[in-house]
Amino acid sequence: MTERVGFSFGRIVTIAANTFIESLRQKVYNILLVFALVVIASASFFSQFTFSEQLKFVKDFCLGAISVFGTLIAIVGTAQLLPAELENRTIYTILAKPVRRGEFLLGKYLGSLWLVFLSVVVMSVMFGAALYFKENRLVAETRLDRNLSAEEAATTVTRIHREARDGDLVKGVALTFVKLCLLAAITLLFSTVSTSMVFNVAMGFMAFLAGHLRGAVVEILGEGRVIRGLLTVIPDLGAFNVADDIILGNAIPWEHCAHVALYGVAYTAVVVTVAYLVFADREI
Amino acid sequence: MRRPVLVVVLLLGLAAAMMPLEDRIHAERVALKYGGTPVTLAMRDRVGQGMAIGLLAGFRGVVADFLWIGNHGYFERKEWIRMYRNMELCTTLQPQAVTFWDTGAWHMGWNIAHAVSIDPANRTQAEGLKRQREWQNKAREFLADGLANIPHRWELHHGMGMLYWLKFNDHCQARDFFRQATAFPDAPSYCLRMYARRVEDCDGPQAAYDLWKQYWREGNPIPSRDGIDLKSVMRRELRRLEERLNIPAQQRIRA
Numbered sequence: 001m002t003e004r005v006g007f008s009f010g011r012i013v014t015i016a017a018n019t020f021i022e023s024l025r026q027k028v029y030n031i032l033l034v035f036a037l038v039v040i041a042s043a044s045f046f047s048q049f050t051f052s053e054q055l056k057f058v059k060d061f062c063l064g065a066i067s068v069f070g071t072l073i074a075i076v077g078t079a080q081l082l083p084a085e086l087e088n089r090t091i092y093t094i095l096a097k098p099v100r101r102g103e104f105l106l107g108k109y110l111g112s113l114w115l116v117f118l119s120v121v122v123m124s125v126m127f128g129a130a131l132y133f134k135e136n137r138l139v140a141e142t143r144l145d146r147n148l149s150a151e152e153a154a155t156t157v158t159r160i161h162r163e164a165r166d167g168d169l170v171k172g173v174a175l176t177f178v179k180l181c182l183l184a185a186i187t188l189l190f191s192t193v194s195t196s197m198v199f200n201v202a203m204g205f206m207a208f209l210a211g212h213l214r215g216a217v218v219e220i221l222g223e224g225r226v227i228r229g230l231l232t233v234i235p236d237l238g239a240f241n242v243a244d245d246i247i248l249g250n251a252i253p254w255e256h257c258a259h260v261a262l263y264g265v266a267y268t269a270v271v272v273t274v275a276y277l278v279f280a281d282r283e284i
Numbered sequence: 285m286r287r288p289v290l291v292v293v294l295l296l297g298l299a300a301a302m303m304p305l306e307d308r309i310h311a312e313r314v315a316l317k318y319g320g321t322p323v324t325l326a327m328r329d330r331v332g333q334g335m336a337i338g339l340l341a342g343f344r345g346v347v348a349d350f351l352w353i354g355n356h357g358y359f360e361r362k363e364w365i366r367m368y369r370n371m372e373l374c375t376t377l378q379p380q381a382v383t384f385w386d387t388g389a390w391h392m393g394w395n396i397a398h399a400v401s402i403d404p405a406n407r408t409q410a411e412g413l414k415r416q417r418e419w420q421n422k423a424r425e426f427l428a429d430g431l432a433n434i435p436h437r438w439e440l441h442h443g444m445g446m447l448y449w450l451k452f453n454d455h456c457q458a459r460d461f462f463r464q465a466t467a468f469p470d471a472p473s474y475c476l477r478m479y480a481r482r483v484e485d486c487d488g489p490q491a492a493y494d495l496w497k498q499y500w501r502e503g504n505p506i507p508s509r510d511g512i513d514l515k516s517v518m519r520r521e522l523r524r525l526e527e528r529l530n531i532p533a534q535q536r537i538r539a
Contacts (some may be wrong), residue, residue: 041296048356052383057353060345067342151512155472162470177462212342219322226305231301232306237342238319244345245318248380256312261303270298274291281287 011099012107019111021200032076036069037126044130048258051138051156055163056247058134062127062244063169065119067176069145071208073119074180076189077269078112080083082279086195088126091284109188109272117181124173135164160185160213163249172243178264179240183208185268189275192282211237235267318434320344321376329536330373339377348377352384355391364396368422373428382439383429393447420451438468442475445482446507455485475510480521493525 023029041060044052085091085108092106142148142156187204194200214231215238221227239260246252311321321327328336331344331347338347352374358367371388378384400406401416424447445461448454459482465475476499484492500518525534 025416046353050383053387056345056381056383057349060349064343064346069525080312137378148537154512155474170295182460184413209341214338216323216340228303229299232302233295236306236309239306239313241342241344242318245316245380247345248378249382250316250380253312253316256316257310259305259309259312263302263309264300266297266305270294277287277291277294 002200012188015107016110020114021110025117032069032072036065036123039065040126040130044134051160058131062130063172066123070120070180073203074116074184075187075201077115078184079191079204080197081108082191083195083197101280105276105279108115112184113181131164168246168252169254172246173244175240175260178261182235182264182268185271189271192275192279208235226238286404287441320379348374362416379433382434382437386439386443388421389443392419393451423447438465438471441465455482458482459486475515489525496522
């Protein structure tokens with residue numbers, strides 16, 4: 001008779017920690033992160049424009065870089081989790097122990113999310129530094145500008161501070177992270193049916209594109225309930241793009257952020273559950 | 285056998301549960317005027333293939349910025365029509381971008397208008413002036429479109445005021461736009477002075493004096509919006525107008 005073991009959060013955390021450390025050692029991850037940091041740092045070198053334009057460029061490029069490199073890290077980092085375990089045959093050793101498949105899968109997913117979270121935090125810190133650097137430079141240039149009166153200079157400095165120190169940018173980064181969690185979950189789902197990492201990465205990017213194109217498809221095919229119902233299988237990733245509007249100074253109510261976050265979390269939960277159901281039946 | 289059924293049920297449940305939430309998010313985005321014009325085939329032709337992919341991948345801001353940076357090249361090569369089309373495209377992509385409307389109108393009303401007025405290709409001076417006026421009109425139309433999209437920011441009201449004041453010499457229209465700009469709580473304090481100065485030009489010094497007196501009495505001291513000592517500005521303006529209007533010493537404001 002097979003002994004059933006209970007669901008253990010401790011085992012999930014152990015697997016997650018192990019996955020996280022393994023991923024951190026990957027050269028691909030480190031190269032991607034270094035690239036991301038270089039791109040973000042270089043965003044502050046735009047000049048020859050008005051201060052509003054310069055600050056807009058820095059914010060757009062940095063948040064765009066966080067989204068691009070975060071997507072790369074989430075998809076590539078998650079796509080190799082199961083294929084690597086199968087190729088190295090370490091999955092047999094782990095599942096031979098009293099570890100449930102659900103715990104294994106969830107642990108792997110959480111480990112990947114920690115990696116994505118760490119990357120987003122590191123990139124956001126760099127973004128903050130780039131913005132701070134740009135703000136200080138613009139303020140210094142304004143104070144040195146002899147064409148401006150004291151009043152004009154003071155007003156411009158106030159405007160630079162106000163545009164640079166926008167607390168709503170945190171909302172944009174947070175929703176980007178939720179989107180990355182969802183993309184990682186979708187990639188995990190593909191990796192439960194395929195043993196090829198390349199296939200998983202390709203499908204992850206397909207999902208990314210399909211998710212962004214969904215809005216355009218609805219525009220073309222119309223708002224019919226049947227079309228909408230069919231398309232619901234693909235998440236609308238465009239809904240997470242509030243960063244553009246934050247940068248433009250539009251009001252971003254917490255309520256809207258909460259709805260978008262709820263949408264992402266609900267999707268992620270269902271996708272991870274489906275991944276578990278597929279993985280539980282899979283022959284290894 | 286039960287698991288595939290469960291997967292299908294889960295996906296159908298997801299579809300049923302997500303539609304109201306999606307509708308709500310979509311309605312909120314429309315109400316808050318998020319995003320911009322949808323990416324169509326015509327737009328793909330205008331922005332180019334690479335930029336269209338960027339747009340479709342959700343990087344609208346970055347694409348608009350890249351296009352905007354291209355203006356610099358058009359400006360240096362004096363390709364005014366291309367520059368104008370490019371600015372139009374950027375504002376189509378991001379109609380909520382104040383800086384695109386404001387800077388675009390400034391390029392048209394000031395830089396391009398001046399450049400075409402002294403263009404050696406002009407056969408007569410009148411032709412230069414005519415071309416100058418055309419670009420100033422374009423700037424006005426451009427700003428009006430911007431105001432239709434972003435009526436809730438002071439910058440474009442101020443930009444329109446500047447255009448009417450300095451380029452059309454229409455102090456009364458300028459006064460109205462500066463007044464609208466002043467009404468915004470985050471407008472810089474110089475908007476107030478510009479408004480009062482246009483009142484002086486349009487309605488006469490007595491009207492401007494009355495306005496400053498009203499500000500002095502009602503808003504003494506008006507909370508400083510940007511670190512500027514408004515009280516000293518008001519005092520200075522009151523003194524200047526009292527001198528100009530020859531107001532007797534006993535009737536002057538004790539500022």
